[in-house]
Amino acid sequence: MRASLLQIAVDDAELPQDRRERVAALVRAQAGADLVVLPELWPLGAFSARLWAEGAEQLDGPTADAMAAAAKDAGVWLHAGSIVERDPDGPMYNTSLVFSPSGDLVSVYRKIHRFGFDQGEAATMTAGQELAVVPTPFGRLGLATCYDLRFPELFRALLDAGAELLAVPAGWPARRLAHWRLFAQARAVEEQCVVLACNTAGTHAGVPQAGHSMVVDPWGEVLAEAGTEETALTVDLDPSVVSRTREEFPVLKDRMLR
Template identity: 35%
Template sequence: MKLALVQMEIKERNCAGNTKHGLTLLEEAARQSDLVILPEIWTTGYSLGHLKEEAVSLDSPLVETLRGIAVKYQCSLLPGSLPVLKNGLVYNMIPAINKEGKIVHQYGKAHLFGMFEEEKFFAPGDAFDVFDLDGVCCGSTICYDLRFPEFYRYLALQGAQLIVCPAEWPSRRGDGFDLLSRARAFENHVYVAAVNCVGTFKGDPFYGHSRVVDPMNNILAEGGSSEEIIYAEIDLERVAKVRRTLNALTDVRFTIQKPGENK
């Protein structure tokens, strides 16, 4: 499977411009890949106070456009995350769209970033299951989720071969993005596609450096600090081979408890 990671520049308070630009980049990527992934809330950026007015539904014109692109280019999409209005609540959500244009999975960001008080603007998601895209067992996570190893382990134990992580990760914490994306791939014997953005938010630059990491901690492809599309091929036999020879997933002890809980 050939992946395309769209590392786009996201501009503050420019939903229409971001959307138009993102769709242009997405179409370019879809022409020459099997799966395209975009960053976190790429339409709106991190202007959280305006999310509800700019949120979309899963039957909105934007999502219909995404579904049409998938069919046109016969390319699956994990089109970053979008602010999705559902049952009166806004979720930071990734809709998984297969090449037939069907939404086969919806993941709302589970771990909301307390530093930015995301819980005031988003409802937490609870869809922690894996899903199939063109024969690849996938799992979705978003940005801050990368800091929670148990979530990645849970997806891996369900059979995930590829876990994606759209993000808006700042440069000042870029070392964490580097370390955690590689650790999550290595400890779970999965491919991790971490798709960041570039640009700034309130003068604070985003890190970029989107990358695909293989199950043995090798970076297959990585972006820089500018807007670009990063391409990488993943081989599912690589996952199977690693799990046949060194499989921490079968050796994990779930009986270990928090200190004090076993007294």
């Protein structure tokens, strides 16, 4: 399978609608890939809390419409990163969207662990309650988002739900780049999964982003890693590496606590 991680630069000077159109064109340019992954909250910015209430969308909003069309045009599975979702009943969520190559919305994941220590996301958004694992032709894709990386129990639950690949969109800041690398590799080794960790580039709300999107195999080897600029990071994977690794080194069979 061919996976493309689109490390999008988020800049305060770019209007959300202009960014949607630009990102849709970038997705279409990935025709020939099997899976495309975008970062967390790229339409508004993961640290741009002042924009969230006004820019929140429902699941049939402008970002979903643009990404559904782009996925269909490119013929790819698209993890469209996440949006600020406004539930019709009022709450806001940090919500990831996954589209099939026909442009259908096939899975939604509302971020469970909200960052901010009672400020920002933690103060304004509601926590999700449900895991999401998406069956695809290249394996079962488990969904997590950014700060979730710090909570290994979530990834154990995704493993137990059948995940073989883990897609992790993020808006991870540059000042904690070392943690980003550490956690992406740790989750790959712990769960014996392929991790596709897609971060933002640029600076928004005064916060420089770490970039360094990466693809990590079940042994913890970084197969591909971006720098700090906007880029399309593309890697060819053999999804059978997950089953082979679990067979060759069957550490998961020795789990005692569940």
